[in-house]
Amino acid sequence: MSQGKKSRELNLSDFPSGTVTEYSTLVCLACIFELFTSQLGLAPRTAYSEIKRYAPSIEELTAPRAVRPFFDSEEKHPHCPHCNAAKRWHARLDTLRIEGGKSTDAARRALAKSLPTKDTQFQFIETKSDRRTLFFNWLDTQRSHLDLDDDSWLIPATRAFLERLEPKNNWSEVFADLRAVRRSQRLEEGWERAGSRLFLSPSIYSEVLIVQYLISRSQTHAGHTFEGRITLVELIRRLRYSHYLGANEITESDQFEILERLVEKVSGGSARTKLYYVVDRRDFLGKVKSVYSLYAT
Incomplete structure (x- = not known):
């Protein structure tokens, strides 16, 4: 530059x-x-x-x-x-x-x-959108910026999602020299870092898996996650066993209806939001x- x-x-x-x-x-x-x-x-x-x-x-x-x-x-x-x-x-x-x-x-x-x-x-433009649309735009941005053929993309994708989830945290510091992300067996909510590993509560870890699946599912028939390469059916099974579906009152039986509910949950759904554009x-x-x-x- x-x-x-x-x-x-x-x-x-x-x-x-x-x-x-x-x-x-x-x-x-x-x-x-x-x-x-x-x-x-x-x-x-x-x-x-x-x-x-x-x-x-x-x-x-x-x-x-x-x-x-x-x-x-x-x-x-x-x-x-x-x-x-x-x-x-x-x-x-x-x-x-x-x-x-x-x-x-x-x-x-x-x-x-x-x-x-x-x-x-500088030109200033104000528009309105919804959280779901922003989320899918964000997914597209991640796909274009990440090398999905290299497993190392999983940790940067996790950081990007956590930045959206809790924007006030200093995630640059949290992810510095990080080597692994794990599901915590002790935490009920939140996260903690221990050495070079980041432990996420079961709920947050489940949402990370959902996001990783959504980012990578267009790249292959299955999605690539911390749990390996999994299909939608396998993802839903893991979320059910981890009680994520029950905790969020997702009771549908059809896999695609469940996927819609999952997207609604992690994206924020149809909630309206303002966007401000600054054009240099x-x-x-x-x-x-x-x-x-x-x-x-």
Whole structure:
């Protein structure tokens, strides 16, 4: 990461773990200027003014697969996959998604006050969603970030889930040099660390198994968990024997109805929640100006 990119990073240390999701995408300004000047027939100056005001939708900024004029690339000197334009024609748009709630409201307001307001360098968007939708978005994020072919993903996935479950805890410290996660035979609730092992209460451990199954079940016919590779029927059997189903009054007999109840439990169901998006437009505005100078000469 270059020093210039570091200077653009925002301080998110006041936000509890698991409450902020970061997205980044590239937009090809050659594609956009081509649309405004050649297809719409606008003069370069008019196109420049219109493009400066351009506000991409949340769907465009956070889509798992970018569509023109957006694209994703990890290359140091990428070319636009749509028009082959070089790096100088590209702008980066970084987006934060902050989950609303008591644990984040103060930090979110402080962040908003600290950001410059000149030239709409930052765009603020408020939307509403539900816990279930957020949970499935989170599952998709985990699948894209984890190497499911390597068993080592199980511990990072557990940490990510616990960050959502108890966001105020310092999970970075808890998981430092951690080697194993086990079901506790002593704890009735909560968790404790002993040496290089983390012990979870039966209820939390059961939910970790559910999450691991949901993350990995699209990768293989069965889900991969701390208990090995298990099918849905085997997962339900383990949850029944551990009294998780009974404790949560899950009495359905059909396996898929049980799965729906499990998802409702670990996700929070249809409870509504506010989402706050912060779009960093600084690189976009700077690149638009430099690209306009090429068109104007």
